[in-house]
Amino acid sequence: MVDTMARLRAFLRTARVRGAAARPGTGSCARDEVLLDAPDDRLGPALVGAADGAYGPASALLAGTRERAEWDRRDRYAAWLAAFARSRSEWLKAWLTAAPCDPDALLVAAGLAVDLRWDSPARAELLGQADPAVRAAAEGGGHDPVPWRIALDSARGRRAGHTEFAELWAEAVRRAPHHYGCHVAALKYLATASPGAHRECLDFAETAARDAPEGAQVRALPLRAAFACLTAGGPAAIARRRLDAAADLAVTLSAGYPEADPWPAELRNLLAYVLVRLERWPEALEQLRLTGPYVTSFPWDRGVEDPLARFLQVREGVRAAAAHGTPPRGLGLPARGHGGRVRSGDH
Structure with missing residues (x-):
């Protein structure tokens, strides 16, 4: 669990950096303006x-x-x-x-x-x-x-x-x-009860999202299921279109929140992570822009001690990929259980 005093220090820094770091439309904030779990x-x-x-x-x-x-x-x-x-x-x-x-x-x-x-x-x-x-x-x-x-x-x-x-x-x-x-x-x-049951988990998440009212936070549940699938070695069991649909639904949800707002920061950080996995570089870059200075430990803390360093590393890689249209090397994300990319024809 993230140190709670570090979280408090992040809050105390927020007032100082918010005016400089959270200006809508100015792109990603500087490295020294980023706040972890604020x-x-x-x-x-x-x-x-x-x-x-x-x-x-x-x-x-x-x-x-x-x-x-x-x-x-x-x-x-x-x-x-x-x-x-x-x-x-x-x-x-x-x-x-x-x-x-x-x-x-x-x-x-x-x-x-x-x-x-x-x-x-x-x-x-x-x-x-x-x-x-x-x-x-x-x-x-x-x-x-x-x-x-x-x-x-x-x-x-x-x-x-x-x-x-x-x-x-x-x-x-x-x-x-x-x-x-x-x-x-x-x-x-x-x-946990059925390891590897990625299809069933995504079925549950999609049903919950479909039944929820527009703008409800639970509409991000398929994104959570997609994240679990992509990080636990389950992509081969899931059609790529379903992973893309989960991300698309979360993109719509993210668009309903203000820019550089700490409340949707976890949604946007998770969405950026999934979009990176799906190699949707421009959309990942847009979510990194929308989150402004607000970084959340989840999902960047998977397998590392320093989630902030990983976030910054991934952000630089996404910027390069969006600019050049080619997958970057060394993003620092842990490999999926089955390795390889998730292709549009995977089932």
Whole structure:
């Protein structure tokens, strides 16, 4: 997991560089202006408050997302706050002491309980210890689907059976049928439960995207499935047209967001990665331009310790490829399991 203090430092740098680095239409920002995993303007003050030991800003942020049913934002903000609490938990402890039944505090506590056990070699056994925190968040969450996303992730980590996972999934979609985080959790479960089932994962993602309203974040789910296919050695099982269609859908989604905005940064970074894999150089370059200074560890951290260095290396290669129309050498992306390019006739 990315160091949370580094994330906070990235936020503190944001105000200084935003005016110079995020001007629409000026192309990619300079190397020293790039921000890794920078929070947006709504989350930043909550992290600063937590760094000072105050939970009030985090409480106000999450309460607002709950009242407005902003479930995708709530999910991301809660995950950030839980990650921050891994190294600085005093503010969360104070919050839970002052308001032990607060659904927002319980949500962050549930995320933290799962996070703390996730990286252990004994994860499957230890995650059972997180169940009380996860249940408390779910029982107190009402219509909130985010505790159920955490429960779905925990179930995957515990290697839960299909019946248990299906019951949790039913609770999640009953609350929010198009919640992105729950769909990503389900996609990961499918991939883990049936390694190599790339076609089935893409089927699931395409159906979810097709059923979602225009502009919904879950319409990026096929892109996640395409990424998994391209990085896990599964292209031979998938027609190239389906991978291109997943990217095309994400291009349309990306176009609906402002340029140089931290909220869609992960979408645009992932989309650029997939477009590079598909050797669609001009479109990859456009996504790198649209994301401005905002780089996300995912997907550039796959197999490396320095995702920012990889991003910068890939960006230079994409610029050269877009200018000359030829695939660059040495982009630094790990090879797919089966190697080779994805050609238009692959099935």
